[in-house]
Amino acid sequence: MQVRQSVDLDAYPDLVMILLGFRVSRLRGLPALLRIGKGLRMIERDPPEGLLAHELFFFALNHVGIRQYWRDLDSLERFTRSMPHAGWWRDFAKGNNGAGFWHESYSRSGAMEAVYIDMPEPVGFGRFAPSLDPTGPFLTARARMARRAA
Template identity: 60%
Template sequence: MQGKSTATAGQTPRISVDPSGYPDLVVVYLGFRVTTWRGLKALLGIGKGLNRIDRVKPDGLLCHETVIYGLNHIGMRQYWRDFESLEAFTRSEPHKTWWRDFGRDPAGSGFWHEAYRRSGGMEAIYLNLPKPIGFATFAAEQAPVGPFMTSRQRIAA
């Protein structure tokens, strides 16, 4: 770990961070939930793309971490330099094609993401999930159409 710890002899090391160097930081949590046996195959398919993100970081991706939510529910936490970098990645290959294909056929799985901007704004999308999670457990439901169609529109609302 970089930085200086406040630990003295016999204490647990503690550090904090100063994210002020990233005024446009965006944190995204993503999840992929297997809902049928067919979804297991879909999960294995996206694994290739996720491995590529770890090997060749897209421009603007500061950190990519894998998160295990449960036996049939995996996810990621990503830190992006700014919303523009995140948006450029989502509109490029292979993400663009995966997202389009998933929208047509979720293949026995569900997907969600929640995005949080340091400068303000939060947004989320949930597709084909068996029960609400995250914001969907308490916030008013809104169809992703019109002014809520894209992540950019939702995060600015």
């Protein structure tokens, strides 16, 4: 017998879903992946305020995916600017570590944004949308989500 269900999202008017990917392109990227894995286990054991659900999956053996649901953008931003996330990001952003990272954010309000770092080929929105440098007024996810087509 088939069971069909849906969900009532009325209690989550500011819901944000973020899809993340981490792709190892060289052996020296494995330590970075292992550090990320350790951090993800920490998040699962002790979820930050506002994180509603966290799921891990694989696009390929060298491409890990993470899907997270956040109560609102404020909660997500607080987490990304605090430790341990701020440390992970600082370490990754130091440069060429044999791995690429990307994320796409989708808000219940309809706003969406993305960033791709050292990915060997386009993924997600990057497969069809023109690129935009994530600098200046588009440095943060919030700024990119607020941007509207001119």
